[in-house]
Amino acid sequence: MIPIAKPQLDEAEIEAVNEVLRSGIIAEGPRVAEFEQEFADYTGTEYAVAVNSGTAALHAALLAHGIGKGDEVITSSFSFIATANSVLFTGAKPVFADIRPDTFNLDPQLIEDKITPATKAIMPVHLYGQSADMGSIVDIAEDHDLILIEDACQAHGASYKGKKVGSFGTGAFSFYPTKNMTTSEGGIITTNNKEVADRARMIRAHGSKQRYLHEMLGYNLRMTDISAAIGMVQLKRLPSYIEARQRNAKILTDKLQDIEGIECPTVSESCEHVFHQYTIRTKNRDQLADYLKEKEIGSGIYYPIPIHRQPYYKELGYNDNLLVTEKVSREVLSLPVHPAVTGDDITTISNAIKQWSDAKC
Numbered sequence: 271m272i273p274i275a276k277p278q279l280d281e282a283e284i285e286a287v288n289e290v291l292r293s294g295i296i297a298e299g300p301r302v303a304e305f306e307q308e309f310a311d312y313t314g315t316e317y318a319v320a321v322n323s324g325t326a327a328l329h330a331a332l333l334a335h336g337i338g339k340g341d342e343v344i345t346s347s348f349s350f351i352a353t354a355n356s357v358l359f360t361g362a363k364p365v366f367a368d369i370r371p372d373t374f375n376l377d378p379q380l381i382e383d384k385i386t387p388a389t390k391a392i393m394p395v396h397l398y399g400q401s402a403d404m405g406s407i408v409d410i411a412e413d414h415d416l417i418l419i420e421d422a423c424q425a426h427g428a429s430y431k432g433k434k435v436g437s438f439g440t441g442a443f444s445f446y447p448t449k450n451m452t453t454s455e456g457g458i459i460t461t462n463n464k465e466v467a468d469r470a471r472m473i474r475a476h477g478s479k480q481r482y483l484h485e486m487l488g489y490n491l492r493m494t495d496i497s498a499a500i501g502m503v504q505l506k507r508l509p510s511y512i513e514a515r516q517r518n519a520k521i522l523t524d525k526l527q528d529i530e531g532i533e534c535p536t537v538s539e540s541c542e543h544v545f546h547q548y549t550i551r552t553k554n555r556d557q558l559a560d561y562l563k564e565k566e567i568g569s570g571i572y573y574p575i576p577i578h579r580q581p582y583y584k585e586l587g588y589n590d591n592l593l594v595t596e597k598v599s600r601e602v603l604s605l606p607v608h609p610a611v612t613g614d615d616i617t618t619i620s621n622a623i624k625q626w627s628d629a630k631c
């Protein structure tokens with residue numbers, strides 16, 4: 271089986287974890303601080319605050335910006351549930367704008383229609399490892415005096431016009447094992463705003479700067495030194511992981527682009543796409559996924575049900591018509607491009623898709 275995702279872990283991670291265990295400091299300690307500095311440097315931001323998941327990073331980022339009850343946050347429904355749930359956690363309301371059919375990211379032209387007096391923030395998702403249209407989105411946020419929070423959980427190292435995602439506003443990244451780099455579970459907030467960083471640090475530790483003095487409501491969102499030690503090894507390798515993903519994506523596109531009924535991913539001119547997912551579109555998506563499975567090729571559907579169509583969101587009264595989101599959720603299929611995918615694997619995958627397509631004609 272060629273799996274759709276595979277974390278790259280070897281002796282370096284094992285040694286790093288052993289070293290932490292031997293040190294006896296296994297919760298948040300010096301390695302978390304070191305990892306934060308390295309991640310901030312990598313994304314080109316002043317501050318980074320490590321937490322224990324991407325969901326926690328989104329949640330703490332929203333809270334650190336003071337978002338809460340009565341506020342609206344404009345975001346994408348074509349994302350993992352955590353994007354919108356993090357808004358609900360704060361008491362604010364996620365408002366969904368539709369996406370572009372080519373990049374699957376928020377359509378800037380549709381964001382402005384959703385702005386009301388209650389809008390407090392825009393939260394673009396850099397889906398599959400490609401930056402949203404940050405030029406236009408930054409302009410809209412500035413024109414309407416809105417906070418910008420980037421769901422960069424799938425986009426470590428991605429950039430827009432040479433500037434890394436997570437540095438346009440306040441960024442939230444995930445280090446879940448399937449992402450482009452991992453800490454096991456984990457996440458991080460990036461920002462150039464010192465007050466936001468300071469508040470995020472308090473929110474992750476029960477609202478305290480000083481032990482047992484609680485100035486605000488917070489949570490336990492701390493990352494452990496065990497996770498940070500893994501993260502530091504992974505961060506050093508991230509550029510080579512990204513190169514491998516980009517190389518695999520390029521070969522796949524070369525082989526798939528002329529196949530009838532298959533639409534390859536669009537890389538926007540302004541973006542460096544880091545291919546967290548390599549996602550094609552096809553009308554008979556479920557049939558192709560089954561065919562690939564028979565051939566022992568893993569694939570993934572991200573995401574089969576848009577957030578506004580989830581049972582819980584229906585219960586909350588969501589009833590949007592997001593035509594592009596709904597259409598692409600029926601057509602997308604992600605194929606393996608992670609660093610462990612070999613040239614032979616790519617040939618196997620592309621040959622299987624060609625056979626499937628030929629058999630249909």
Ligand SMILES: *Cc1c(COP(=O)(O)O)cnc(C)c1O
Pocket residue numbers: 323324325326349350352353395421423424444445446456457
């Ligand atoms: C993975 C992911 C998250 C949540 O990250 P966790 O670490 O799983 O909590 C949020 N948003 C997007 C777009 C993601 O892909």
